[in-house]
Amino acid sequence: MEGKLKVAVRVRSQQRAKNGERMTFRTESEGMLYQKGDVLYISYREGEEQGLGQTLTTLRIEGRRVTLIRQGETVMKQSLVKGAEQTGTYKTPHGTFELVTRTSHLVVNMGAQGGTLDALYNLRLAGDKSRIELQVEVKPL
Incomplete structure (x- = not known):
């Protein structure tokens, strides 16, 4: 794919903490979808409300x-691979x-025109454990 495609990105993330809090x-938001070789990238801005x-x-x-790479006031890099434990960093x-x-669950149906991503994973951060459901939908604008 040459160039970048302007896309609408819709993300829903539900986090369930060990104490049961959800x-x-x-x-x-609007974002960009582009491909470099065999790697697909989707970038978008998240605001203060998160x-x-x-x-x-x-x-x-x-x-x-x-x-998943976040760059800004906080910097985070985390990888998701079905059935595998991955280590990342969270800088504040x-x-x-x-x-x-x-x-435990990762289904990616994403291509040059957008698509969906569905993941379910356990997250351990600074001793706190939680379970995250993540759904991402990307559509051309």
Whole structure:
């Protein structure tokens, strides 16, 4: 694919903490979808309402691996691979923390014109454990 495609990105993330507390986050924004070799990239901005400051989020999809990269006030890199434990980092103004994901469900149906991503994973961050359901929908504008 040559160039970048302007897309609408809709993200729904539901987090269930170990104590049973549930939090749901929804983001809808404009973004860009582009491909470099066999790797597909989706980038979009998340705003203050997610508590991330102004953050540029990039999804990097390569084969069976999805890497979520956030750059802004907080910097995070986490990978999702079905059936595997992955280690990443979460940097905040208060310090850097290791995060670990174990993905039990990952279905990626994404191509040059958009598509969907559906994941279910356990997240361990600074000793706290939670379960995350993530759904991403990307459509051309």
